């Protein structure tokens with residue numbers, strides 16, 4: 688077995704042993720260990736969340752006083768303290784439903800969105816960034832000032848443009864890759880801290 692396959696197996700095994708639905712949970716858990724993004728009592732919206740590994744971890748950390756909303760095209764088996772919205776991120780009703788359940792603003796937006804991959808890297812990259820842009824647009828409508836967001840990105844020709852767009856509205860943007868993310872995969876995670884929507888309106892006003 689190749690080393691990369693062994694590592695993938697190791698996280699899959701761990702997920703099974705700990706009753707997590709996906710090995711992806713270890714990516715969020717490692718990012719959380721480094722950056723402390725999940726906190727008790729938070730309101731979290733997780734976009735692209737099936738089968739629900741991230742939702743399970745987020746729900747555990749926020750506890751009963753918090754709220755976790757998961758959005759995905761695919762259905763998600765119930766998780767305590769988690770509301771699921773089974774909709775396309777591109778559907779206009781998705782945002783209305785999130786706002787309806789959220790009751791105020793979110794403290795954290797997570798996006799682990801991934802399209803069905805074709806194997807043609809540039810095409811998959813463009814599709815994934817396009818999806819993640821939808822998550823970024825939703826973020827602008829639901830995140831509280833000074834809140835944080837985490838986006839998965841498939842690296843490619845438009846990654847830097849996406850990162851530049853996040854830098855306009857967040858005070859600190861960190862590019863990171865947890866150990867549980869396969870080294871040979873070109874996915875990275877963008878941790879965007881300190882949502883500052885006035886940044887973008889200031890730039891727009893300046894341009895008018």
Ligand SMILES: C[S@@+](CC[C@H](N)C(=O)[O-])C[C@H]1O[C@@H](n2cnc3c(N)ncnc32)[C@H](O)[C@@H]1O
Pocket residue numbers: 708709711712734735736737738739740741742758759760761774775776777799800801802803818
């Ligand atoms: C890598 S998986 C997420 C894994 C999840 N973080 C976990 O811990 O179990 C990516 C998800 O993005 C979802 N997705 C892809 N396109 C979508 C769309 N247009 N709207 C909503 N979800 C979408 C897929 O259905 C898939 O469940």
